[in-house]
């Protein structure tokens with residue numbers, strides 16, 4: 040559902056994405072794992088057509104990110120940790136606002152909100168103003184908004200940051216159940232455990248480069264590690280790039 | 289551009305602003321109240337002050353009370369002045385012990401009696417309202433006293449007081465009825481539009497642009513299929529609407545203040561307040577076409593200001609940064625307005641109608657005075673539209689710039 044080839048993007052001297060190649064198949068949860076500043080958000084923003092790549096190409100749901108950006112945006116939903124809502128609108132007003140921007144009709148939005156209420160237990164987030172939400176309530180509406188137009192692909196970018204245990208668990212369970220034959224998820228995080236729990240396959244990204252890419256199980260096996268955190272360090276060391284901890288020491 | 293998307297975004301910005309109590313106060317209430325308060329409050333307050341001061345007995349310092357002729361003394365006392373003898377009139381006024389002082393030279397009364405000239409020195413502080421008010425009491429008394437002396441001297445010489453004014457100057461206002469009725473209306477309306485579109489539109493503009501960046505909602509908007517130009521236009525329209533609303537409220541407040549003033553202060557007035565009232569009462573003979581032209585000119589001017597606001601606030605990365613840019617705007621935009629005060633002294637080439645804001649003021653002034661100048665009209669509208677387009681284009685470009693949208 041996503042094909043990325045030689046995708047590159049630099050901010051001045053910083054290579055935030057350096058000749059990335061990966062693909063995501065229907066039905067899978069694909070992990071993007073890397074420490075802060077690795078280039079995960081940049082990569083997802085390029086795929087979401089918010090940033091222009093310097094070089095390389097990519098298709099999302101069969102649409103070219105440069106030439107068919109509107110179709111790409113219609114195909115995806117994006118959830119990230121830092122996303123805001125409109126403080127002076129209620130949850131359902133936010134959903135109506137975005138529903139219309141996605142070209143949905145009023146009745147379709149109403150119907151979809153009922154479904155999402157069922158799925159995410161939106162409760163009184165629909166009627167209350169977003170300004171009064173807890174971080175967990177906020178994330179529910181953020182996710183509901185990303186799912187509103189029933190996108191084929193969802194990008195999660197540090198989607199659990201700032202959430203309490205319960206809210207985080209709700210998000211993880213939701214992601215786990217989302218994929219089907221015609222759907223896929225890219226799950227980007229710096230938390231190894233989440234990738235281990237959720238992802239079928241993952242790419243480890245470091246200083247803008249993908250240094251390993253395989254099924255989660257294979258990544259563990261390759262590094263002969265019992266958990267992904269151990270595997271991560273083994274892989275980073277063998278890649279010849281200096282790990283951030285040592286570089287700063 | 290899809291109009292329904294633009295309007296959808298505009299509606300959301302309107303709703304969001306309407307739910308912000310601060311915005312309601314600054315967009316609707318303040319513009320409506322500020323002029324009536326100033327128009328009514330200031331004269332009442334100052335008038336009260338002056339009246340009190342002129343009725344209470346004020347003490348002034350005098351050097352050599354003995355030299356003061358009894359008649360003059362009576363005149364001074366009639367002005368509610370009392371005297372206290374000092375030696376250094378300058379320093380007592382300078383130090384603020386007295387608001388005013390007079391010095392009467394020795395032989396003052398004798399000099400006048402013998403038909404000669406005498407000197408009275410008046411000490412006061414220029415620029416100090418209270419001091420000047422008291423000094424003016426002295427001037428009034430001296431003037432009256434002087435008139436009686438002149439009259440006496442003329443009589444003694446067998447002449448009538450009328451010899452002093454052999455020519456009577458009679459002034460006639462030769463402006464046309466439309467010109468007279470229009471007063472300052474022509475430039476006052478654009479002035480209101482500039483100032484209040486700026487004031488009333490800025491909350492919406494900042495909230496819809498830099499505010500969205502700061503709160504992390506802009507990325508959400510951009511990841512939806514809405515086109516960036518539609519987002520810019522939607523936000524621009526909402527800004528323009530709130531700006532125009534504020535301008536309209538200010539004009540209403542002005543008319544209201546004018547009406548109240550006229551009713552209560554009637555004849556003493558004759559200022560713009562009453563002119564606008566007469567204007568709205570129908571004394572100004574402008575036809576429907578002129579009104580339409582005025583409305584279009586006003587809308588284009590508001591569009592220009594709103595576009596400028598959106599251009600600036602879209603470029604800013606945060607609320608604070610946006611406010612920093614917007615704050616000096618009203619000062620800068622006032623410059624052409626000040627320039628206009630001298631418009632009657634110059635004759636311009638038509639090119640002056642390319643200068644934004646100034647052109648609308650000149651144009652509207654001409655329209656309310658009864659003419660429809662075609663070339664200035666086209667130049668002005670073209671200029672307003674052109675500049676609005678430039679600012680919107682700038683906003684659109686900022687909206688596409690990665691370093692403006694995303695900073696880490």
Ligand SMILES: Nc1ncnc2c1ncn2[C@@H]1O[C@H](COP(=O)(O)OP(=O)(O)O)[C@@H](O)[C@H]1O
Pocket residue numbers: 050053054055073074075076077078079080081082690691694695696
């Ligand atoms: N808009 C930007 N301007 C300049 N540098 C940026 C910008 N966005 C990201 N970067 C830099 O690119 C690198 C990758 O950042 P990012 O993609 O946010 O990493 P991650 O999401 O993995 O933490 C970092 O070094 C970051 O400082």
Ligand SMILES: [Mg+2]
Pocket residue numbers: 076079080081196197
């Ligand atoms: Mg990130």
